[in-house]
Amino acid sequence: MKTLPPPSFAPGVAIEVEPGLRRILAPNPGPMTLWGTNTYLVGNKEVALVDPGPDMEEHLTAILAALGPDERIAQIIVSHAHKDHLGLAERLKEATRAPILGWQAVDAPFRPDIALVDGQILQGPDWQLEVIHTPGHTDDQVCLGFRDTCLTADHVMGWSSSVIIPPRGDVADYITSLEKLAARPWRRLHSAHGDPMEDPAERLAYLIRHRIAREESIVKALRRRPMTLEALVSQLYATTPRTLHGAATRNVEAHLIHLLRTRRVSLDEASSCYETIHDELSSSG
Numbered sequence: 001m002k003t004l005p006p007p008s009f010a011p012g013v014a015i016e017v018e019p020g021l022r023r024i025l026a027p028n029p030g031p032m033t034l035w036g037t038n039t040y041l042v043g044n045k046e047v048a049l050v051d052p053g054p055d056m057e058e059h060l061t062a063i064l065a066a067l068g069p070d071e072r073i074a075q076i077i078v079s080h081a082h083k084d085h086l087g088l089a090e091r092l093k094e095a096t097r098a099p100i101l102g103w104q105a106v107d108a109p110f111r112p113d114i115a116l117v118d119g120q121i122l123q124g125p126d127w128q129l130e131v132i133h134t135p136g137h138t139d140d141q142v143c144l145g146f147r148d149t150c151l152t153a154d155h156v157m158g159w160s161s162s163v164i165i166p167p168r169g170d171v172a173d174y175i176t177s178l179e180k181l182a183a184r185p186w187r188r189l190h191s192a193h194g195d196p197m198e199d200p201a202e203r204l205a206y207l208i209r210h211r212i213a214r215e216e217s218i219v220k221a222l223r224r225r226p227m228t229l230e231a232l233v234s235q236l237y238a239t240t241p242r243t244l245h246g247a248a249t250r251n252v253e254a255h256l257i258h259l260l261r262t263r264r265v266s267l268d269e270a271s272s273c274y275e276t277i278h279d280e281l282s283s284s285g
């Protein structure tokens, strides 16, 4: 979460970012979406669309205009059910008659036409995508392997770490999912927001370190004195603009849930203060 850098590509224009992979930026810039949502078109002729984007007329028009005269969208794949990814799915389905594919999470309101399975290979005449379930940002987040690149949606982004909102977001899952991607020799990562990442191993290692460091900073702050969630956020995000404190609060809350579960902190119900558990003190001085 930072102030927005100037966009390096324009909305509404299909750009070939890999042979057989086109990206179209939706016009929904903001503090959580950077320049907007990247929609991807995979293959030619029988195309898979990854992430419809927000429900905006201009974006629907741009997607349909990007298709050649002998091309059609055969599959609509949703990386996860946040509205800046899923919003346009139903209208795209109406326009193309293609089914909507996505992860069916337990008790989730989003019901894809076809539920994806981890490790599944989706294919068209000239493309293949490997489904990689990467819960963390949300429980229904999937990444898609495309040759030696990966479409990482909101799981891995170049401009910011992922916001993790409980209960569908989970810090432990997120770190495990980062490690899952890091085990593979990707050449480049294409995310749903911002530029491609040219050094996947470096980026993934950084994000894992960043999460662990954030968690340690919470434990360190609580070791000094018990604090409420709000007090912790004010202290840890003192230099972050107040408009982003809502997202920051949910990130810290996600860490606290993880710390409670792993018994590193406890919650005093009466004061709403979190505190470190005694073992923590003695083991880390």
Ligand SMILES: [Zn+2]
Pocket (backbone or CB within 6 Å): 080, 082, 137, 154
């Ligand atoms: Zn999201």
